[in-house]
Amino acid sequence: MPLPSSRVHAIPLSGIREMMNLAMTIPDVLRLEIGDPDFMTPAAITQAATDWAQNNRMGYPPNAGIPQLREAIAGKVTSINAIASKAENVNVTIGATGALYLAMLAVLEPGDEILVPDPGWAGYPAMVGLAGAIARPYRLRPENGFQLVASDIEKMLTPSTRAILVNSPSNPTGALNDPQETRALVELAERRGIWIIADECYDQIVFDTTNACVGADLDLESAPVISAFSFSKTYAMTGWRLGYLVASSTLSQHVTRMQAASVASAAMVSQMAGLAALQGPQEPAAEMLSAYRHRRDVATGILDEHGIAYVRPDGALYVFVDIRSSGIDSRDFATGLLRERAVCTTPGIAFGESGDGFIRVSLACSEADLREGLTRFAAFHRQKSV
Numbered sequence: 001m002p003l004p005s006s007r008v009h010a011i012p013l014s015g016i017r018e019m020m021n022l023a024m025t026i027p028d029v030l031r032l033e034i035g036d037p038d039f040m041t042p043a044a045i046t047q048a049a050t051d052w053a054q055n056n057r058m059g060y061p062p063n064a065g066i067p068q069l070r071e072a073i074a075g076k077v078t079s080i081n082a083i084a085s086k087a088e089n090v091n092v093t094i095g096a097t098g099a100l101y102l103a104m105l106a107v108l109e110p111g112d113e114i115l116v117p118d119p120g121w122a123g124y125p126a127m128v129g130l131a132g133a134i135a136r137p138y139r140l141r142p143e144n145g146f147q148l149v150a151s152d153i154e155k156m157l158t159p160s161t162r163a164i165l166v167n168s169p170s171n172p173t174g175a176l177n178d179p180q181e182t183r184a185l186v187e188l189a190e191r192r193g194i195w196i197i198a199d200e201c202y203d204q205i206v207f208d209t210t211n212a213c214v215g216a217d218l219d220l221e222s223a224p225v226i227s228a229f230s231f232s233k234t235y236a237m238t239g240w241r242l243g244y245l246v247a248s249s250t251l252s253q254h255v256t257r258m259q260a261a262s263v264a265s266a267a268m269v270s271q272m273a274g275l276a277a278l279q280g281p282q283e284p285a286a287e288m289l290s291a292y293r294h295r296r297d298v299a300t301g302i303l304d305e306h307g308i309a310y311v312r313p314d315g316a317l318y319v320f321v322d323i324r325s326s327g328i329d330s331r332d333f334a335t336g337l338l339r340e341r342a343v344c345t346t347p348g349i350a351f352g353e354s355g356d357g358f359i360r361v362s363l364a365c366s367e368a369d370l371r372e373g374l375t376r377f378a379a380f381h382r383q384k385s386v
């Protein structure tokens, strides 16, 4: 049989997948590993999509997305994210995953380097590999709550660096970048002629403060910033596979042609759901946000009670728990916790070397599971630390 392309080997096995595979072999496991909201998609969104599907021919949508959704997204991005945009700046994509991959294909030459956060979402190195580029991890440090430091990134630039990926609020740490550091990073990118790909997937999952997106208050047509957003987390719509990419109108046109050539478009029914999400009542999204905030407080309360350190998350759906005092690495800790206490979490090493010494606990599960899971976590931690 002929061999597959080398590209198939450019995608590492995800550490979350490894844990999920192991979890399937253990009965009654508490699932604290996945960032998939446990809520139903709000009823008005599902209803609007169902009504539309029942009454309309399901034809091909335009490659960049239906005009009314691009218009609504431009309005949302302008008012909520302070990125003054028009419909021509928007491509509706298959999740933020689709948006990020298209952004990489649009700016990276094969062999170019892109700096990716470490710890950071495991999807980045995988899609960089698929795009034929090289992912170079930039280290984020627990000492400052894993926030980005522009001067650290400047030291890593080489003549081959073509882009920097930024994710705030962060998966897995929940850290929100300091707006001053973000501004310094944008100035650096402008000075050195480098793109910033901003993963704004959790832009509306922010607990105590306001979120400043990388592209906020910049001129979209001239700034070197491309922003990827998602419906997945804000509206509990992971399965609808809907996101969007916001960029200059010229780059957006290139992205539309790349989307046409690769996947054609996001599904029509999902686009109608997205339109209802943006135009309908926002209370369900606000209620889910308060539930996540409450779970964050429950989780940190239990960890405090047991004297276990963690990074206090300002946003996203995770608590990054510090297990360095246990004396075992994150993979052994997560595997032991799963085998011995039936609690599935994600080892920090799954997000890069700088994530080792930490365990990611997801807030996208019921409060009861979170309480029970963290109580067992604390008992396991105590047993290992003696």
Ligand SMILES: Cc1ncc(COP(=O)(O)O)c(C=O)c1O
Pocket: 035, 094, 095, 096, 097, 098, 121, 123, 167, 170, 171, 199, 201, 229, 230, 231, 232, 238, 242, 243
């Ligand atoms: C940081 C980050 N970026 C992107 C994604 C992908 O999101 P989507 O469901 O919109 O493809 C995720 C999903 O968990 C994520 O955590």
